[in-house]
Amino acid sequence: MLARLAALLGLSKKPSLYIRPLKEHDIGAVLAIEEKMYHYPWSESIFKDCLKVGYSNWAYVKNEQLIGYVILSVAAAEAHILNICLDPAYTGKGIGRQFLQETLTIAKKKKAESVFLEVRPSNTVAVKLYKKAGFKQIGQRKNYYPAKEGREDALVLSYQLE
Template identity: 55%
Template sequence: MSAQPGDVAPVIRAMRFNDLDNVLEVEGVAYDFPWSRQVFSDCLMAGYLASVLEYNEQLIGYSILSTAAAEAHILNLCIDPDFRRHGYGAQMLEHLLDYARSLGIERIFLEVRPSNDVAIRLYERAGFKQLGIRKSYYRAPDGREDALVLVLEMRPEQSSEQSSEQSPEI
């Protein structure tokens, strides 16, 4: 992907039910074991923070964050493979962190496959630290794969750049 004259800056907006065809198209190429339409619908109906990233009116990414009391959980964060390595993943993650900060969320959790080096680097750059391992959490072509559990301890008044220097208090 390269910028063309007339291109507009990517925008993040709330996901709607009528985005799901496009979301599922990206989900299907991004993951070996994609979420179903039902899972995305359930997230929308549950009122989770479900967002899409649009570039020139094309859906190129999305994220889902659940919140409960002082904790949040990143359930999905995905960028269309054709639009990766342009900082959009980091932009979506920053959007989630800003939203969590605005709610006074104290910590954010997520699971990631140990083999997913790009995602792990993205999260570690934002200050996430490894909390533990969930055994056999994911489906894998040859059975099950563990998940790394990452956590970000939020400090509400500080930017994510500063939070990347902190140690988790767990």
């Protein structure tokens, strides 16, 4: 009753889509998405380590359900996006672009001046997303990722925060 009244008055606590710190209790939901989205998913212990070492870890939540996550490390004015991933049920709707923008805002608040990331050239969706957002290719790491046949290079992209 109170919640309905608050909603009617526009006083609802949270928007339907928001970002919040990622917690250990989220790891189950994170792994379910990770395993759906990557051929070489990160393990539970990698995510636990990311929480332990104090990276900037964020959950994207829609209608109280975790639909994406980002692992960001920030040190000495440089931010690295180590993982950004969305539940496949929510891709292709502009949410990834929004999530990336929020990640850049977080990096800026943490006093980063540039943001770096590695991406597989075969991940055309992500490459397009980053390039549209203003990332520029600054290098290529040979044989960086495991692949079906041998290894795949990584494109190194960077973004200058104003």
